[in-house]
């Protein structure tokens with residue numbers, strides 16, 4: 001008898017749409033594993049900077065991506081996962097705006113994406129996986145039974161990021177954040193390698209004006225888990 005594949009819920013969408021937040025809440029409620037695929041691109045860029053590999057050195061970046069020495073360590077009481085790169089805790093560094101921007105520069109290279117593909121697929125473990133990214137439904141898990149494309153207006157995403165950074169005690173400028181979000185959207189949507197777009201069979205959820213619990217409810221309903 002053939003075994004049915006481990007279920008996957010993919011959550012793709014642009015930066016600041018709430019993918020990470022919803023993915024964490026959903027994975028916790030279902031007791032499933034979680035893949036933060038953006039972290040792998042952020043870590044590739046960070047490791048490249050640390051190893052002195054320039055972003056136009058494609059073979060160098062592929063080497064860095066293929067040999068990433070990373071561990072994701074859950075914290076007690078369901079706090080944020082700690083990210084350990086080559087033995088060093090880089091949890092805060094990997095979440096900065098510049099780490100996200102650098103990630104989107106290395107993510108345009110198809111060979112870098114190829115080097116990270118199997119590592120992402122290895123997260124598919126029983127009882128299930130919730131996977132957050134840009135190409136989870138289109139490339140990494142094309143057979144996922146539930147695909148969500150979570151979006152929101154660029155203005156609202158910039159506002160959310162503004163509040164997040166302000167709450168973290170950082171000095172930020174809303175217009176600069178909006179420009180950065182638009183530039184990242186443009187790079188992610190218009191690259192030739194796995195561009196950001198909804199899979200043909202994705203359900204699109206626009207979270208503009210919706211609270212986090214409301215969005216979670218819609219995602220769970222779409223996944224048949226309500």
Ligand SMILES: Nc1ncnc2c1ncn2[C@@H]1O[C@H](COP(=O)(O)OP(=O)(O)OP(=O)(O)O)[C@@H](O)[C@H]1O
Pocket residue numbers: 013014015016017018019020021022038100160161163164207210211212215
């Ligand atoms: N529906 C919502 N309403 C208000 N704030 C939200 C909502 N969803 C997420 N947020 C807040 O917006 C910020 C960005 O959310 P999150 O990190 O989940 O986005 P993301 O799509 O994973 O972004 P990225 O791709 O850049 O990692 C966080 O501070 C989060 O708490």
Ligand SMILES: Nc1ccn([C@@H]2O[C@H](COP(=O)(O)O)[C@@H](O)[C@H]2O)c(=O)n1
Pocket residue numbers: 015037038039041042100103104105107132133134135136184188
């Ligand atoms: N599946 C993915 C995930 C991410 N990227 C690129 O990484 C950047 C950072 O992602 P975050 O989700 O952590 O903000 C993102 O802007 C993409 O360029 C990707 O290409 N594919």
